Amino acid sequence: MGEVDKKEDARGKAGSIYRIAGPVVVAKGIAARMYDVVRVGKEKLMGEVIQITDDKTVIQVYEDTSGITPGEPVINTGQPLVVELGPGLLTSIYDGIQRPLPILKAAMGDFITRGVDAPGLSREKKWEFTPVVSRGDMVKQGDALGEVEETPGIMHKVLVPPGMSGKVAEISKGKFTVDNIICKLDDGSKISLMQKWPVRMPRPVNKKLSPVMPLLTGQRIFDALFPLAKGGVAAIPGPFGAGKTVTQQTLAKWSDADIIVYIGCGERGNEMTEVLTEFPHLTDPKSGNPLMNRTVLIANTSNMPVAAREASVYTGITIAEFYRDMGYSVALMADSTSRWAEAMREISSRLEEMPGEEGYPAYLSTRLAEFYERAGRAVPLGTVASNKKSEGSISVIGAVSPPGGDVSEPVSQATLRVAKVYWKLDARLAQRRHFPSINWLDSYSLYLRALEPWYAQNVAADWKEYVERMMRVLQEEEKLLEIVQLVGSDALPDREQLTLEIAKMIREFFLQQNAYHEVDTYSELKKTYMMMKIILLYGTLAQESLARKVPVRDIINIKAKQKIANARFEKGYEELLDSVEQEMRKEFEQLKGA
Ligand SMILES: Nc1ncnc2c1ncn2[C@@H]1O[C@H](COP(=O)(O)OP(=O)(O)O)[C@@H](O)[C@H]1O
Ligand SMILES: [Mg+2]
The missing domain is CATH 2.40.50.100 (RNA polymerase II/Efflux pump adaptor protein, barrel-sandwich hybrid domain)
Structure with a gap:
């Protein structure tokens, strides 16, 4: 203890606490720079300098400050907030300032008390x-x-x-x-x-590259309609219960990134507990090994102080950058960034800063943009593999939970300004049990064009054509449904009735995907492609039959059609879809025109 005291005193003059306001402590008498890490009070709580005025230093404290009093000592370590980067990060579960949760728990039980130091990386393991x-x-x-x-x-x-x-x-x-x-x-x-490495400073790269390949997710609606590029940024806004967490976890499980960094800022207390208990038991579908082998989890449970939550996204992205620098593709999920923004708001209000929109600090959008800018595809600084040109990427998927699902609020707006992919979760779809409840009309991906060549080369030359046809059918459905509301579906011409039928097939057979079904939870690209193809083949054959004056009822009653639905749940989807195609062609041939 005395040893440590001497060391820390040597780094900077000890000052004292002047005022305490929740997570924010004002100290006097220390010479500090912005973002220096300080030790606050007799218990040496960890904090970070966030504002310096004439004679006062404002500190955000990463631990609960109740019970500490003015006059207690404050010591400047002279160091910025850093993360320890090295082997042992994978499989770890950390709090927002990289303290391993299992070690904290062993030391303190379920209630994380204060002043416990635990290094991010084990000093014993060889x-x-x-x-x-x-x-x-x-x-x-x-x-x-x-x-x-x-x-x-x-x-x-x-x-x-x-x-x-x-x-x-x-x-x-x-x-x-x-x-x-x-x-x-x-x-x-x-x-x-x-x-x-100091968490608030991006790690340097040789150069940034523009994204050219998708981060494959195994989710048909994402991979086909709204793809995210490796190195890209996606936002998932949605109200409570719409499916943000399930989506983030599905992506952690199935996306084809090498490394996953999952930052959980729970909406509800038990939500993080779920993540913490579930993740360690998940199996990586690609290797058969535990998913944690390629995962770093950062968890902010609701009993943790807000300042640690504010820091957690920086801890997470710095770890992601470290693996990018090794030439890996990293996917970072942050669930939910709204909780992070709220931490900023709380600290800002304690600082008595001039509030911006809805009480958030004026620098909210700058902070969000700076964070998301750390995503990207890049050539690392050095040579990490001798046999090939190396590149790494960080894809970021940020969930946003706007109150009531209204995305006009500041956090959603600031996020959408920087995200190039918008996966909009829709409460109405969730209520209808349409999962994933991504609204296909409002969502978009600005990477669609850039990724076309990749899909053409790696899946099929006509991939793009099918995607566009599907989107057209869905858009047309939207217009037709308005008419149906007014006059009923019987009033629609046959061609339009067929469009509604095809749209329904797209929604139910293709867009819906059950995260909890063993097979349906993951759709490889070939499956995604074959399913688009067969649904649209039905569309083509249907229009042809209509042209030969086959009654629309007969076309809709084609039996083979229903079997397409089964492909979602079938491991042997290829044989199934091949035989469905043959049956379907035969049935259509047999239809008689009027
Ligand atoms: N892809 C999905 N497949 C099946 N069920 C889903 C899916 N997405 C969401 N759900 C259902 O919706 C519920 C709420 O989702 P959740 O991700 O917890 O919402 P949020 O994080 O937006 O509050 C889940 O518990 C689950 O029952
Ligand atoms: Mg959630």
Whole structure:
């Protein structure tokens, strides 16, 4: 204890608490810079400097401040808020300031009390390090020095930290803890398996690239109609109960990212508990290994202080950047960013700042934009793999929970200004049990054009044509339904009645997907393609039959049609759809014109 005191005192002059307002503490008598981490009160609660006036320093405290009193000491560590980056991040569950929750729980029980320090990365665990460079090699920032198998199949690249370069003077091989030195450069710099990085500063890249490939999700409505690019940003706004959390978790499970960073800021207290108990039991469908092997979870339960929630998104994105720098594609889910914005609002009001719209601080949209700008596809600083040109990406999927689902509120608006994909959840669809309840008319993806070549090359040349035909049918349905409301469906001409029928098939057989059904929860691209194709084939055959004056009733009663629905739930969808196609063609041939 005395040791620590001396060390911390040496870094900065101790001051004292002047005033306390919830998570915000004002101190006097310390010389601090913005974003310095300070230790507040006798219990040394962790805080961060967020405002400096003439003689006062304003600090947001990451732990509960009740019971601390003016006059208690405040010590400046002189360091910014950092995350520890290195092997051991995967499978971890952290709070907003990277304290491992299981360790906090073991130390404190269910109620997280205060002043507990727990390092983000274990100091005991040893990792087998295999170098890829030798003595005498020149290395520069971002270059891989070697590898550690972090979890089965996931190679953690140990990189030269940004700002360092030189000739390798010493390089080790063997088992090491994260703070052992594994490499020395000729200028004396020492490198361990762990590096630290200030959370509020984006990690540098060589250059940013524009997105050209989709982040595949296994969800038909996303992959076909509103695709997200690897390196892109999607927003999922929706009212309570519309399906934000289920969607985020489905994406964590099925998206084809290498690494998942999941930041949970629960709407309800038990929601995070669900995530915390469920995630560790989920299996990664691709590898058969636990999903946690490629996942970092950051959880803010409702009993955690707001300032830690404010910090959690930065902790999460910094971890995401670290894996991007290794050349991985990372998907980051934040559920829900509205809770983050509310933390900002609370802290801002404690600071007595001039409130902007709906009480949010005026800098709300800047903060949101700065956060989302850390997404992207990029060439890392260094060489991380010798055999291929490396690139990494961070795709961000942010849930937004506007009160009452009204997206005209500030957080939704600020998010939509930066997100290029809008997946709008619709409470009415959820009530009708249409899941995922994504509104297909209001949602959009601005990546559609950029991704067309990828789909044409990797799935089918006519992918785009099918997608466009489907969208046209759905839009036409919307117009027709207005007419039906007025005059009833019998008044519609045959052609239009058929359009309604095809739209219904698209909605029920294609857009709906049950996250809880073993097979339906994931649709590979080939399945998505074949299902679009067969629904639209029905459409084509139906219009042809109509042209030969076949009664519309007979066309709608085609039996093979119903079997398309089964494909959703069938592992052997290919044979099924092939036979459905043959049956359907035969049935249509047999229809007689009037
Ligand atoms: N894709 C889906 N498949 C099946 N059920 C779903 C799906 N999405 C949402 N649901 C249902 O809706 C409920 C509420 O979803 P949830 O994600 O918790 O809403 P939100 O996070 O928006 O408040 C879920 O408990 C589930 O029953
Ligand atoms: Mg939710």
